[in-house]
Amino acid sequence: MKSNFPNRRFFSWFAFGLLIVLLGFIPVRIAVTFRSFPTPQAIFVLGGNFERTKFAGKFWQSRRDLDIWVSDFPQYLDQHRQILNKFGVLPQQLHLDGTATDTVTNFTSLVDDFTDDNLQHIYLITSDYHMRRSRVIATVVLGSRGVVVTPVSLASGRDEDESLVKVVRDFGRSLLWVVSGKTGAGLNPRLD
Template sequence: MRRKLKLVKLILAIAFIFTSIIPVRIAIAFHQAPVPQAIFVLGGAAERMGFAAQFWQSHQNLDIWVSDFAWNLDANRRIFLKFGVPDAKLHLDGRATDTVTNFTTLAGNFADQRLQHIYLITSDYHMRRAQAIATIVLGSQGTVVTPVAVASRNQPPESLVRLLRDGGRSFLWLVTGRTGASFNSRLKSHRDF
């Protein structure tokens, strides 16, 4: 019992340290890069890809990063090419299995590319949860996001339960490097835990 209590205290201390550092890293990133340096699109909806392709028309100097299921990548590429986005501007990643892994799979890439500020494009009903995850995962890596919401058809905002669950999974990733995605029975092939 004492060992478990010590472990819980250690995890809470680590979470507190990360929580304290994230706002500082975000402030530094925003100061150093006040204008977004790339576009990041969360997969799962073709409307998001079309919106991002049109958004890119007025931001042609930026690369587009897409995180989606692997089987959607070809369709996504076709949408962007249809709108005239050159293949050289696209970074399509198919490692994600859910919203948390949209961020955790690309956080290292953004850091390697020295992207400190990115546009985050997703559906309006999904934005609150996506921003929370981005704040934890990307903020911990020194990347800030500017949200750009895609209007949806009368879709209610996601529940607070989902936001809290994925916020917790994001902190789990900070501490352990794992997201807990393997606990999702719909993702049997995903090896995470």
């Protein structure tokens, strides 16, 4: 009886090689995009905290030519709209998305919209404790499509960043999305 061992070994090396190529491809795309588009073209706000939205409104006031994109749960989108309207953001400059269910899907649900609008460099606004994980996800998800971010953190008063476990978990989920188009969000309804 013939063993499948060589086939298994080949598959393992092939998968490892594919991962290395994928991980090498993203930094190259990011470097090329940063060089071609050194100035951000839009503002992207991660929901979950209306203070981020207020901060984005103040930030936008010195960059009024930029559109603002907000990703949050659908029930909070009207509040985001009201906050940003108070800062003078015009309706045609505001893009609200309520399809995300967690931080990874904040990015995966909008990356195609960013590329469809030819946005290749965006400001990323979130809380300081949340920025490390958000940047990791952005690097993989947005970077795989040639979109780069310039991070802008809102001070939260927290002493510590999110756990390294969450960062590594969402790095893996982001890679899964790049390879398969699936984020794994449905596997655990408590993901944030």
